[in-house]
Amino acid sequence: MHKSATTAVGALAAAMLAFLPAAGRALAEGPSFDCGKVAPGSIEELICKDGELSVLDREMASVYAAAAKKAANEHPPSLRAEQRGWIKGRNDCWKSDDKKLCVRQSYRSRIAELQARYRLVPVAGTARYVCDRNAAKEVIATYFRTDPGTGIAEFGDRTALLFQQRSGSGIRYAGQNVALWEHQGTARITWGDGSPEMRCEVTN
Numbered sequence: 001m002h003k004s005a006t007t008a009v010g011a012l013a014a015a016m017l018a019f020l021p022a023a024g025r026a027l028a029e030g031p032s033f034d035c036g037k038v039a040p041g042s043i044e045e046l047i048c049k050d051g052e053l054s055v056l057d058r059e060m061a062s063v064y065a066a067a068a069k070k071a072a073n074e075h076p077p078s079l080r081a082e083q084r085g086w087i088k089g090r091n092d093c094w095k096s097d098d099k100k101l102c103v104r105q106s107y108r109s110r111i112a113e114l115q116a117r118y119r120l121v122p123v124a125g126t127a128r129y130v131c132d133r134n135a136a137k138e139v140i141a142t143y144f145r146t147d148p149g150t151g152i153a154e155f156g157d158r159t160a161l162l163f164q165q166r167s168g169s170g171i172r173y174a175g176q177n178v179a180l181w182e183h184q185g186t187a188r189i190t191w192g193d194g195s196p197e198m199r200c201e202v203t204n
Contacts, residue, residue, distance in 0.1 A: 031057035056107035112146035131198035
């Protein structure tokens with residue numbers, strides 16, 4: 001082929017690549033792990049073949065690396081063990097009727113969790129709740145700009161990670177045996193399985 005024609009073809013290819021959807025480019029780039037070593041039919045193979053999931057996997061790798069730096073002096077060290085447990089849970093998505101949806105949600109939740117727990121994103125706001133008109137029953141929540149939205153609530157010596165829920169009014173967050181619904185300066189908070197709902201006032 002003539003040199004000028006070759007140059008033109010190369011320029012055209014570069015231009016086309018620039019306008020490829022992000023998912024298409026991700027498929028060529030692949031996830032953070034070696035796709036040559038994955039088992040046929042595994043969740044890892046699904047991730048390797050799907051551009052959107054590859055993007056999420058690379059984002060996870062980046063967020064995990066940032067969290068690991070902050071957790072370097074963590075005692076007892078737990079991040080690595082938790083991440084192994086999360087990977088096992090992600091791979092259990094092969095049992096799901098919609099495997100891709102399951103994997104996507106697993107990534108998004110874990111990325112948001114790490115970003116909130118290790119303060120890798122800006123704080124969206126904080127709130128202090130005094131419950132049942134008892135100053136000793138104070139809940140402090142810190143909210144983070146993650147996707148999905150997250151909050152870390154503190155009640156006495158207990159801490160809970162909460163994820164934002166869909167709500168027709170006010171804001172709702174829920175985590176393991178903890179729920180918080182705030183609307184127009186008041187909140188209803190349940191802390192612990194079977195615990196009575198607390199009626200709370202926002203004080204800041």
